[in-house]
Amino acid sequence: MSESVLEASESGGILTLTFNRPEKLNALNDALTVELIDALRGAEQRSDVRVVVLRGAGRGFSAGQDLEAFVSLSAGPERLSVAEHLRRGYNVVATQIRTLEKPVIASLNGIAAGVGLSLALACDLRIAADDAVLTLGFSKIGLIPDGGGSLMLPALVGLGRAFELAWTSDKLGAEEALRIGLINKVVPAATLADETQAYAARFAAASPVALALTKRAFNRAVIPHFAEWLEEEAVLQEEAAAGPDLLEGVRAFMEKRRPAYAAR
Numbered sequence: 706m707s708e709s710v711l712e713a714s715e716s717g718g719i720l721t722l723t724f725n726r727p728e729k730l731n732a733l734n735d736a737l738t739v740e741l742i743d744a745l746r747g748a749e750q751r752s753d754v755r756v757v758v759l760r761g762a763g764r765g766f767s768a769g770q771d772l773e774a775f776v777s778l779s780a781g782p783e784r785l786s787v788a789e790h791l792r793r794g795y796n797v798v799a800t801q802i803r804t805l806e807k808p809v810i811a812s813l814n815g816i817a818a819g820v821g822l823s824l825a826l827a828c829d830l831r832i833a834a835d836d837a838v839l840t841l842g843f844s845k846i847g848l849i850p851d852g853g854g855s856l857m858l859p860a861l862v863g864l865g866r867a868f869e870l871a872w873t874s875d876k877l878g879a880e881e882a883l884r885i886g887l888i889n890k891v892v893p894a895a896t897l898a899d900e901t902q903a904y905a906a907r908f909a910a911a912s913p914v915a916l917a918l919t920k921r922a923f924n925r926a927v928i929p930h931f932a933e934w935l936e937e938e939a940v941l942q943e944e945a946a947a948g949p950d951l952l953e954g955v956r957a958f959m960e961k962r963r964p965a966y967a968a969r
């Protein structure tokens with residue numbers, strides 16, 4: 706039997722979900738997304754799960770949408786609606802993360818790109834290895850930040866920095882990400898697993914009521930329209946995907962060349 710694309714392990718009330726496609730830098734395909742949705746649903750139903758940690762196997766956290774899988778889906782007999790793809794997948798996950806009334810922590814062990822980074826930004830807290838690298842990546846393939854990224858990015862770092870990060874897709878090191886408030890904590894790469902466990906253990910031992918109601922309060926105070934916004938974001942992404950830039954961007958990535966974008 707093949708290994709699961711999402712590994713789950715538990716210790717002391719902490720459920721750790723590990724993206725397990727290391728050869729693809731844990732790029733997200735449908736199988737991984739469906740397993741993630743199931744696992745988060747399970748975490749919601751179980752009172753003994755007090756904290757959820759998301760992490761990646763190998764040298765990456767997640768490289769975002771699996772672009773090869775996306776091309777195969779798009780080449781199918783029916784044109785893939787990007788909005789539908791988001792509604793069925795990443796928007797469900799992002800909503801689950803935000804509505805799960807338990808701490809959800811992203812443990813960034815390496816590259817976090819595209820919707821991989823968006824899902825990390827949807828989490829409540831982010832701890833990173835000192836050699837982790839964060840990049841939006843969407844603009845490089847003609848897209849807008851999705852998976853809630855167009856809301857969580859400016860909410861976390863402010864509009865000016867959000868524009869710069871989204872438009873340039875520059876790679877940020879962990880220390881810089883910490884400095885601008887994109888992440889909470891940086892630790893030596895070799896100790897990330899232990900530090901994540903210790904960080905999560907603090908919340909696993911805290912009052913679940915205080916944590917849950919604080920999350921509900923912050924959600925309502927700062928991002929009350931999260932679910933509605935995901936829908937608007939999906940419609941904008943559909944518009945972005947309708948033009949020629951997405952295909953050119955994805956082809957360029959797969960052919961390891963610079964994309965050539967024509968004037969709009």
Ligand code: LHQ
Pocket residue numbers: 728729730732768769770771772773774775787790816818819820821840842843845846848851958
């Ligand atoms: C990958 C990927 C990947 C497949 C690395 N897919 N194989 C929503 C709606 C609709 C459509 C599309 O998307 C979305 C949401 C999104 O997430 S859009 C953004 C998608 N992600 C990206 O554009 C990131 C693409 N990847 C990269 O820019 C680089 O790989 C990063 C910066 C992540 C890492 O760079 P390196 O550390 O230099 O690694 P690498 O590029 O050599 O990648 C290692 C392998 O992983 C390589 O395969 P190979 O067979 O050549 O060893 C890559 O092709 C593969 N890979 N990302 N997203």
